[in-house]
Amino acid sequence: MADPEKIEEGLAHEENMEKKGDKLVEQQQQQQLQEQQQPLVKQKTKRVATLDAFRGLTIVLMILVDDAGGSYARIDHSPWNGCTLADFVMPFFLFIVGVAIALALKKIPKIMDAIKKICLRTLKLLFWGVLLQGGYSHAPNDLVYGVDMKLIRWCGILQRIALVYFIVAVIETLTTKHRPTVLEPGYSSIFTAYCWQWLGGFVAFVIYMTTTYSLYVPDWSFVVSTDSKTTQYTVKCGMRGHLGPACNAVGYVDREVWGINHLYMYPVWQRLKACTHSFPSSGEIREDAPSWCRAPFEPEGLLSSILAILSGTIGIHYGHVLIHFKGHSERLKQWVSIALGLLIVAIILHFTDAIPINKQLYSFSYVCFTAGAAGIVFSVFYILIDVWGWRTPFLFLEWIGMNAMLIYVLGAQGILPAFVNGWYYKSTNNTLVFWIQKHVFNNVWKSERLGTLLYVIFAEITFYGVLSGILHKLGIYWKL
Template sequence: MASVAIDVAGEQTATQNCPSSPSVSVEIPTEETKNLPLEDVSNTPVLPSQQIVSIDVFRGFATVILILVVDAGGAFPSISASPWTGLTLGDLVLPFFLFACGFSVALLFKKVPDRKAATIKAVKRAILLFVLGLFFQGGYFHGRGDDTYGVDLDRIRLFGILQGFSARFITPAKDSRRRANINRIFLSGMTVVWLDNDGIVDSPSSFARRYYPEWVVALALCSIYMGFSNNLYVPDWEFHVLKSEAVNRVSCGVRGSLSPSCTAAGLIDRFFLGEKHLNQRPSYARMKECSIRSPASGPLPSDAPVWCQAPFDPEGLLSSFTAVVTCFIGLNFGHVYTNSRAHGKTLITWLNTSLVLVIVGLVMKTLGLPFNRSLYTVSFLCVSSGICGIVLTALYYIVDVKEIMKPVLLLKWIGKNVLIVYALSALQVCSIVLQGFYWRSPENNPVDRLESGLQALFHSTQWGTFVFVLVEIIFWGLFSGFLHRKRIYL
């Protein structure tokens, strides 16, 4: 075996075992052990570097799915987030990012020498992320097809995806030498700063002793969520229809309802955030009760219930309790990796944990608790986290064990600069800027002309849009590769 060291900036340098060195001395496989058959994988040492390649690929994969859902979801409604209950490709985007954040925290913050300093830096980053969320998702940008901008502060959306992330997951920097790696991970939880116990992990029992506080918190969060969801009384309530003087009244008077109109999550958000600051176009407006083109958006049916026009935010306060548990699950997967000494042991543990989560989620659904991304139900938490684990396990085997890199190179590059790709592409900031440059009429802008040209070429709106999105993904992959080559990480 060859002995090398991985320093905290992620660079490999030859070194001797030195307690005072900021590097970690580990053994890695030699040329003879790189291509072991599957049955010998369990004897292959794990390389516990700060960044395993598969987690970058995993983040890139999540970002590509997000771009596909945002830009092709109109042409293919079946991949968009479920209008209310169900499980689609779009529903998995948020869990993928939360899971990746938790995993990354386990790699970066095994030990925190100064908890107070780390917490201060974490709060600063959370505030910055919240402000960015208000700017990008508060309503200032009006989306493609609308060349106006600006937002009424009386109706600004307080909790979009980025704002919700800032409250759930905060990335504390331990020292300046880790900034480069931290900047690649745009979100994670600071809970590990305060909850991790010290000690060597050399058995399942020592693993449990070191990390059990995190699971105590995770179980407490789920219990609080279930307590409010099942027991909070939701009275009748009123709301103002968007861009109208009309006031509609919704009849509830129930506890434990999972219908869009009478959830405890909606009540809590209206009370603490105010109905004006919630998402005014919630996903349940695409339900068959609310859209004649369901599951796509469309005009209201003649007999649509009044709550179809009511505000609701899936990134609200109560759903954050279970959403944060997804990060804890990713954190546990990261702990398994950082404390494992063999690829096979890591793969088996991850796969078994993932399958258990999926089975638990399916059992809960069978017992009457539906998959619901907007409410982030416990059944959805379990099954989505299990799917995340299965995907990461597969990528880890392909990329880190078998070292097959070329097919996922674009995903790796995107995963290293996920925040900038997310802002410019998934939030459509780049498209909105480009559509401001047009020839004689606003419709003749570069973005719309490219998409309409591809639709005409393929004689299909759906497949023309799909190819347009593929071109967009390839562009952002190459752009991220350029940033990676220049060592620019945002």
């Protein structure tokens, strides 16, 4: 016969076990509920060192070619067809924008809130673009400010970045419900998973190619005013599909949309052999030069910026690869293979004269060539920094990349040198910036060209690297 006390102990033990089981089930349900709600909370994303270093490299290249390109024309923008060091800066920026969008928008709490933030950031980029490149400031060489609204330049680097950012980010946001969490097996799965992004890039490609080769470009005129006289010039066109400086559809669209007085007044084609005896450097326009040599042209215009969306699309693809593929070798296979494919396409198009590589027109071959180069450089940085762990040698690039907008404004747009030049002694040519460049670099090396290059490297770029490092240690960043 069973002991009553033992029966009661057994029943009590079973009751306790049931309570513990119920409590465990309740805890599991709460944990599942928290996991379901977790995507609604915006998580602080970890910075990608490779992306920061690559962004810093692009800023450094911009300062180098902007301030030393006048002395070394071979690193300055190509006068027309071809690609020089300066021609990589713009597409590198757009590639970075694409990668950053993929990382920033991989978790979207609320679509409408994300759209509002995208619109606000776009407006900020447009504002700073017009302010810095519209002609309001004449710094750092001329200590004057102000711009005639009849002549203000509406386009520029930040304006193009704003357009590409807006289109690519909106597509990424609106297709968030179609975004896969796990990719299907196969090399092409990453492309099919993000087909809407590639569709956006393809639409931009179709609009650009159709307009470039089918739009009729009529004759056009412009006026050049000097202190002594005003001269009107006429450029004879009446053709379609022309890819030269005079009668291309890219320039025609900008003249019709913005007005010829709102375009960039000093296009790089003025360094062509047909325009100056100083080729490939800048110089006086030849007396027998074609009329278009004196005309304005917008290198960051509307039609060319439409195809620039494709540069951002390729960049966002690299960001998607970074998100979905966790192994180093898998990421590098994807990145390097598409980069090599783009380079091959660009080289074939350029050397068969089908579509020359041309930054001013932002041609399709130029997109492929520069995006492929960006993919190779990004992959090399990834191997050195993330795979091999060589982060220390690239810290100064990483610091500049974390404060890219600030260094762009201070350095690439000359705001800090303008401030320093504002404190002159007797003459505006007698400033600290000019004195350092002349006495510490030009006179020491007995060469203005070499002195200018060394000044840009050691006085400008090094200074901004140190400044960025100090700001990073203080936790100070300027973001739009």
